[in-house]
Amino acid sequence: xxxxxxxxxxxxxxxxxxxxxxxxxxxxxxxxxxxxxxxxxxxxxxxxxxxxxxxxxxxxxxxxxxxxxxxxxxxxxxxxxxxxxxxxxxxxxxxxxxxxxxxxxxxxxxxxxxxxxxxxxxxxxxxxxxxxxxxxxxxxxxxxxxxxxxxxxxxxxxxxxxxxxxxxxxxxxxxxxxxxxxxxxxxxxxxxxxxxxxxxxxxxxxxxxxxxxxxxxxxxxxxxxxxxxxxxxxxxxxxxxxxxxxxxxxxxxxxxxxxxxxxxxxxxxxxxxxxxxxxxxxxxxxxxxxxxxxxxxxxxxxxxxxxxxxxxxxxxxxxxxxxxxxxxxxxxxxxxxxxxxxxxxxxxxxxxxxxxxxxxxxxxxxxxxxxxxxxxxxxxxxxxxxxxxxxxxxxxxxxxxxxxxxxxxxxxxxxxxxxxxxxxxxxxxxxxxxxxxxxxxxxxxxxxxxxxxxxxxxxxxxxxxxxxxxxxxxxxxxxxxxxxxxxxxxxxxxxxxxxxxxxxxxxxxxxxxxxxxxxxxxxxxxxxxxxxxxxxxxxxxxxxxxxxxxxxxxxxxxxxxxxxxxxxxxxxxxxxxxxxxxxxxxxxxxxxxxxxxxxxxxxxxxxxxxxxxxxxxxxxxxxxxxxxxxxxxxxxxxxxxxxxxxxxxxxxxxxxxxxxxxxxxxxxxxxxxxxxxxxxxxxxxxxxxxxxxxxxxxxxxxxxxxxxxxxxxxxxxxxxxxxxxxxxxxxxxxxxxxxxxxxxxxxxxxxxxxxxxxxxxxxxxxxxxxxxxxxxxxxxxxxxxxxxxxxxxxxxxxxxxxxxxxxxxxxxxxxxxxxxxxxxxxx
Numbered sequence: 001x002x003x004x005x006x007x008x009x010x011x012x013x014x015x016x017x018x019x020x021x022x023x024x025x026x027x028x029x030x031x032x033x034x035x036x037x038x039x040x041x042x043x044x045x046x047x048x049x050x051x052x053x054x055x056x057x058x059x060x061x062x063x064x065x066x067x068x069x070x071x072x073x074x075x076x077x078x079x080x081x082x083x084x085x086x087x088x089x090x091x092x093x094x095x096x097x098x099x100x101x102x103x104x105x106x107x108x109x110x111x112x113x114x115x116x117x118x119x120x121x122x123x124x125x126x127x128x129x130x131x132x133x134x135x136x137x138x139x140x141x142x143x144x145x146x147x148x149x150x151x152x153x154x155x156x157x158x159x160x161x162x163x164x165x166x167x168x169x170x171x172x173x174x175x176x177x178x179x180x181x182x183x184x185x186x187x188x189x190x191x192x193x194x195x196x197x198x199x200x201x202x203x204x205x206x207x208x209x210x211x212x213x214x215x216x217x218x219x220x221x222x223x224x225x226x227x228x229x230x231x232x233x234x235x236x237x238x239x240x241x242x243x244x245x246x247x248x249x250x251x252x253x254x255x256x257x258x259x260x261x262x263x264x265x266x267x268x269x270x271x272x273x274x275x276x277x278x279x280x281x282x283x284x285x286x287x288x289x290x291x292x293x294x295x296x297x298x299x300x301x302x303x304x305x306x307x308x309x310x311x312x313x314x315x316x317x318x319x320x321x322x323x324x325x326x327x328x329x330x331x332x333x334x335x336x337x338x339x340x341x342x343x344x345x346x347x348x349x350x351x352x353x354x355x356x357x358x359x360x361x362x363x364x365x366x367x368x369x370x371x372x373x374x375x376x377x378x379x380x381x382x383x384x385x386x387x388x389x390x391x392x393x394x395x396x397x398x399x400x401x402x403x404x405x406x407x408x409x410x411x412x413x414x415x416x417x418x419x420x421x422x423x424x425x426x427x428x429x430x431x432x433x434x435x436x437x438x439x440x441x442x443x444x445x446x447x448x449x450x451x452x453x454x455x456x457x458x459x460x461x462x463x464x465x466x467x468x469x470x471x472x473x474x475x476x477x478x479x480x481x482x483x484x485x486x487x488x489x490x491x492x493x494x495x496x497x498x499x500x501x502x503x504x505x506x507x508x509x510x511x512x513x514x515x516x517x518x519x520x521x522x523x524x525x526x527x528x529x530x531x532x533x534x535x536x537x538x539x540x541x542x543x544x545x546x547x548x549x550x551x552x553x554x555x556x557x558x559x560x561x562x563x564x565x566x567x568x569x570x571x572x573x574x575x576x577x578x579x580x581x582x583x584x585x586x587x588x589x590x591x592x593x594x595x596x597x598x599x600x601x602x603x604x605x606x607x608x609x610x611x612x613x614x615x616x617x618x619x620x621x622x623x624x625x626x627x628x629x630x631x632x633x634x635x636x637x638x639x640x641x642x643x644x645x646x647x648x649x650x651x652x653x654x655x656x657x658x659x660x661x662x663x664x665x666x667x668x669x670x671x672x673x674x675x676x677x678x679x680x681x682x683x684x685x686x687x688x689x690x691x692x693x694x695x696x697x698x699x700x701x702x703x704x705x706x707x708x709x710x711x712x713x714x715x716x717x718x719x720x721x722x723x724x725x726x727x728x729x730x731x732x733x734x735x736x737x738x739x740x741x742x743x744x745x746x747x748x749x750x751x752x753x754x755x756x757x758x759x760x761x762x763x764x765x766x767x768x769x770x771x772x773x774x775x776x777x778x779x780x781x782x783x784x785x786x787x788x789x790x791x792x793x794x795x796x797x798x799x800x801x802x803x804x805x806x807x808x809x810x811x812x813x814x815x816x817x818x819x820x821x822x823x824x825x826x827x
Contacts, residue, residue: 007059010037010071013100014047014054015113022099025054026063027071036074040081044072044114044185051183053114055104057086077187078112079384082405088439097735097801097808097819098428106428107403109384111190111377116183118154120145120170124178134178137161137169142178154181190377192385197242197273198259200228201266207232210267220258225267227251242273276386279370279379280361288362290330297324300470301331307468308336308411308446314437316417316462317450319472320481320710321681322645325450326356328472329413330363332448333394337367341410341445342393346401346432348419348642354620355644356396356415364394371397371404374616399424399432402439409445412436416642417449417458418674420667423824431822433458452681452712453674456723457730459716475685482652482683482690484676484708488699489656500587500595505653505693509633512651513603517688518626519633520640521596522679523655525551525588532559532570536579541571547781553590553611564783592655593635600633608636641679647686652679657696657704664778665825666728669703673715676707727770727793729822735792735804736823738777740785741815748774750815751788758790758807769794769803778827791826 011024027045029037037043041056046069053075081089081104089103096103105113122145124130134142140161145152158166173179200207211225227248232239243251248259262268293301300317307313319325333343347356361368369383369392386392388405395404399422402412414422414433422432433449440447449458449467462469475481487502497503512519532541532552540549543561550559552570560567573580593607606612608622619639625631627646634640654676661672676694684690696704706715724731737754741747751774763769770793777787790807794800804819 007061008034009060009063009068010041010043010056011058011060012043012045012054012056012071013104014045014052015101015105016047016052017099017101019099022093022101024057026060026065026068028063028068029059030070033071033074037071038080039083039086042075042078042080042108042114044075045069046072049181050118051116051185053116055081055101057089057104075114077191078114079108079381079388081107082388082407084409084443085403085405085439087442088403088435091438092428092430092435094801095434095797096429096821097804098430102427103430106400106430107405109190109377109381112188112381114188115186117186119151119182119184120154120157120179121151121182122146122178123180130176130178134173137163138172141166141169142173145179190381192274192381193277193378194272195244195246195275197244197271198248198263198268199242199271200239201269204267218258218261220252220254221262223252223254224248224258224262242271244273244275277376277379277382279375279383280357283357283361285358285361287365288359290363291327293327293331294324294474294476296472296474297328297331300328300472301335303468303470304328304332304446304448305335308332312440312444312446314440314447314449314461314467316454316458316467316469317448317472318454318459318462318469318712319450319452320475321452321678322475322479322481322685323452323472324476325415325472326359329415329448329450330360332411332413332446333360333364336410336446337364337393339410341408342387342390342395342406343411343413344395344397344401344404344406344409344436345413346415346422346436347396347398348416348421349398349639354623360394360396367392368394368396369404371395371401373398373400374619376616402432402435409440409443411446411448412440413448413450415450416678418451418453418455419642420671420824423822425820425824427818429820429823431824434822453677454712456670456716456720460720460730479684480689481710482680482692484680484692484694484710486699486704486708487693487695489695489697500592500655501599501653502693502695505695506599508651508691508693509600509653513600513632515650515688517650518629518631518646518648519651519653520646520649520679520682521592521633521635521653521655522637522641522675523587523589523592523635524637524641524659524675533583534574534577534579535581535583537574537577539574539576541575545782545784547779551588563779587655589635589637596633596635603632604630605633605635606631608634608639610637613639638675640682641675642681644682645685646682648688649682650684650686650688650690652683652690652692654679654692654694654696657694658698661696661698661701661703663827665827666723666726667825669701669719669722672701673703673707673719676704677710677712680707732770732793732795733797733800734822735800736820736826737790737792737804737807738818738820739774739788739812739815740782740818742785743814744786746814747786747788748776750810750812750817751790753812754807754810754817755790757810758792758803761803761806763794763796763799763803768796768799771803789826 008029010027010029012027013024037056039056039058043054043056044051045054085107092103093100127146131142207225208229211222211229214222263270304315307315317325336343369386371383387395390407395401414436417433424430436447461467487504492502509519542549543566545566546561546563550561552559558567558569589607589609596605606622613619626634657676661668680692683692702718739747739751755774758771764771773790774788777789780787792800792804808817808819
């Protein structure tokens with residue numbers, strides 16, 4: 001995408017998500033738009049018989065084709081893509097095999113796409129004669145248009161006439177020259193919020209004097225002018241500022257007529273101003289002073305700063321839980337800010353965002369912008385604009401914040417870089433860590449990958465010398481890591497204990513509560529019971545759309561599928577055998593919460609999972625109550641497993657370490673080690689030592705044993721050996737081709753066809769790429785669609801993508817195909 005700004009032509013990627021049009025199209029730039037269109041601009045262009053939105057990716061002096069059409073308009077109301085990010089989009093399209101338009105969409109705030117509707121108009125001169133020759137759906141559509149006065153929206157026609165494929169009859173009418181269509185555009189759904197405001201007219205020199213003159217005869221107008229006079233007295237530079245109507249009415253305690261009168265006589269000017277939607281409004285965040293660094297922290301900051309000063313690079317900050325990684329992040333951000341650059345701090349989970357916001361804003365104040373999914377669409381747009389214009393130079397956010405439009409990027413910090421949530425599971429299926437590395441390389445910025453339990457891929461890079469590894473081996477103030485005690489639940493059962501809690505965990509909770517300390521109980525599965533089973537026949541109640549059992553949620557008194565969201569009441573009789581003896585089995589966070597309330601009735605208990613944090617602000621409310629000591633026991637899923645810092649937590653209980661270990665996925669052991677280590681790290685971060693109780697039926701597994709010993713190296717050595725033996729990442733790159741269809745047989749046949757195409761590739765024949773499958777996916781059906789997959793492996797990333805691309809070109813009917821490069825899971 002090489003650009004020349006003085007070229008008369010623009011290369012445009014049209015916003016049509018189809019592989020056949022996934023390329024750049026040349027358009028001529030009209031003279032009236034010559035100074036407005038730059039790489040990154042969003043435009044409206046003619047495309048076939050319609051008009052579509054598109055992204056300008058370059059300007060060029062010579063088009064690739066002889067005949068080119070002019071650009072219709074430049075979209076002023078939609079934010080442009082910063083030019084620096086265009087190369088990121090191209091890299092994402094190549095690396096993750098997504099459409100270029102999908103990559104470009106990811107760079108801009110959601111909801112900023114222009115809204116369009118197609119208007120269908122009758123153009124026949126003799127409507128009666130035309131109608132007489134028509135039949136079927138075409139006649140119904142034509143008659144409908146005549147009744148509507150000659151025109152209507154296409155979607156409204158289809159809805160009112162209940163015609164599923166409305167394009168067919170409309171196309172037939174258009175070919176007969178009886179109707180014509182036109183695209184009507186309206187502004188994006190999400191755009192800057194403007195309000196009516198008022199400012200002093202240019203010739204007004206002394207509002208206080210005017211207020212004095214008006215006081216006797218027009219007191220309401222005098223009150224309005226006193227508001228302006230007071231602002232100027234407090235801050236002389238406020239003379240040119242506008243005051244929103246609602247604020248002015250409230251402060252002057254007057255009616256609108258007083259303001260309107262001042263506008264009519266030329267004292268005030270009426271203008272529209274953009275009102276900033278502030279996601280931190282109402283938060284009471286106190287500024288904090290930087291603490292004294294430990295020797296290890298000081299070394300880490302120095303080395304990362306040296307990397308930043310010498311053209312950037314990638315640094316793995318491997319620090320145990322509680323070692324002060326966050327303070328290193330803040331010092332590194334300050335270092336790049338002092339040099340006129342910006343910093344991005346990524347956090348993996350929305351539950352971590354409130355705490356990180358408090359820490360970062362406590363240090364940098366209103367220089368911080370937030371970008372994450374819990375914000376409203378308008379808030380995200382306003383924060384994005386603050387970053388793009390340079391008003392905010394520190395960005396805190398989740399995965400998509402890696403695309404923050406910083407004018408001069410200095411550092412990207414990926415906190416808890418091992419976390420699977422950094423990998424997006426819908427197109428474009430990018431990994432924020434890898435995008436961060438590529439983006440930083442393009443501009444000479446630095447990437448800091450922080451974790452107590454690095455991803456195997458990252459640690460392997462450090463082992464190979466591809467990035468620098470900096471260790472923080474000790475906790476702050478030399479506090480000891482918590483003792484981790486593993487309980488073999490098989491022995492608990494043999495001794496007659498069928499409770500959710502082992503005797504050790506139960507007693508430890510009692511001790512902690514008795515000492516006025518707090519407890520966190522972790523279970524990475526929400527709901528009350530993981531399945532409802534008929535005792536008479538043994539069948540579990542399954543989702544009708546997916547090959548998974550339904551999870552019982554007691555609060556809603558219904559069973560829910562966690563994959564397609566299907567829900568239903570628990571049946572009175574078994575749908576398989578008619579039996580009435582239904583048993584609730586398995587354990588989720590809701591059931592643990594109930595058990596805790598029963599076993600510890602005096603304790604104040606809260607639960608943190610997807611079900612309790614749907615409401616905006618719920619994450620912050622739960623965590624603030626826990627921090628303030630208004631909650632004694634916090635039960636939660638992985639939301640509580642990482643990054644949180646509560647000094648009074650001295651006990652962490654892992655209810656079942658086997659939940660992730662038993663999944664049919666090549667990362668199961670790694671996820672188990674990471675979850676145990678991370679949740680264990682929440683204990684003993686204050687003055688009192690911590691204890692962690694891990695309950696498991698597999699105490700001998702190396703992931704559990706290594707986590708209990710706080711020994712990352714032992715885990716890495718065991719797991720990397722297993723990956724090398726099986727050929728899974730990071731020993732080789734991997735791509736997954738997933739096929740989905742409503743017909744099981746057709747889906748299986750399509751998978752076989754893709755498998756044969758891939759197997760015939762030259763790279764496969766030459767042994768450069770290995771193909772495994774096709775086979776049914778571990779989750780064979782989700783949302784009514786059967787799933788088959790193939791796994792491709794290679795040490796050559798380009799060859800891997802070539803074979804995957806070859807397979808995806810096969811023509812399929814009734815089956816969709818998708819590719820995931822470097823998948824985080826193969827379920």
